[in-house]
Amino acid sequence: MLEKRDLILAIAVIVLGATGTYLMLPHRHGSAKPRRVHLIGAVLAGLALLLFATFWRAPASAISSLFFYAFSLAAVAGGLLTITSRNPIHSALWFASVVLSTSGLFLLAGAQFLAAGTVIVYAGAIIVTFLFVIMLAQMEGRAPYDRAARAPGRATFSCFLLFWALFYALLIVRVAPHPKGVAIDTDNERLVRSGEIASSYGLKADHPARLISELARRDTLRMDDISKRPKPHVAGLGEALYTEHLISVELAGTLLFVALIGALAIATPKLPIRPGDPRPQPLTKL
């Protein structure tokens, strides 16, 4: 079970984070000055973030732990500032920092292709969002709907309840002991341990769970080849994508095409039909 110290720290993270976020959300807090309330909220949320960082374990090498902490702190702090900024332009900028830090974390987890892909896709998305903000939103966050969150107390409560549930469920997880009763000695053994799930639970050869876990162990889906050497990154990913998940690729392409048609159908300006106008002719001769 959870140690008492960890439990108290986790509760402190949740309570401080919820209070700080509630104070930072744009909303009228009695007659208090918005700037001062915002400052108190930022201090509380920053404290919660630092306490949250004590639950992370540093990676083995100093360089990667430095980058890991920088990217994770930037991601969570950027996320907090995205949802609490009054000005939508600031929200978009903080969201850009979230995306960049997430792709840094992808890079640390050995997903180079996804890191590049995320930056490319979301850079376009953020630029388009920027255009929309400049076109549509009122500058400086002066619009009343930018300064009034919707039911901030209830929303903060339910979202931090969700966060507490996820947090607690993750904290009480311990690595299962080795099926053969041997202590797991090397990290590499832990890495390949997932391949032994089927045999460790003693599933019969025709058990459906065994079939599924055999499926997850196919050679095309593994990150290392038969001689335990890592595959080249993009080649391995492409092999897995175009052998095991070919239908998903086709479906994704179809989805993009349908979304293109949908966006065009929604956004094309249409002439308003007024009473007295001649009825539009149906397009029969196409």
Added chain:
Amino acid sequence: MTPFPFELLMNYLLVGAALMALGMLGFLSRRNLIVMFLSAEMMLQGTALTLVGFGRYHGNWTGQIFTIVILTVAACEASVALALILILFKRRSSLDVTLWNELRESTQAPFEEPTVEEEAESVAPALGPESYPHLTRAGLEPAHPTSPWIERRK
């Protein structure tokens, strides 16, 4: 391949959970349609972090492939959502999502909530004196053209 022990996976799951909860908070509590859209994208980012961490921990590509699919769905969502934002802004000239609460079910009672003006926090006045250009007083008012400017563009 460098080892990826369970503790590192836990880091990724914790950060992903935090991003997911923050994105949900933004989606539920903000009124601006554009900020709501950004919050939804942030929830997807948290999920993607979780999937990549799990894939690396188990040593197979499925997590990254799921993330590529998420990226595709996010792109589709962005195109449709921005088209919708454009149309909704054209109708009401405002990005406030609460103006659209008649899109609910016809049998559903409206959600009672205080108006925006009651809840909005006050704007801090700009620091320093506002500087408008000082013009000298003009003499006679010039004669205005009688036709509007659009008709004069020929």
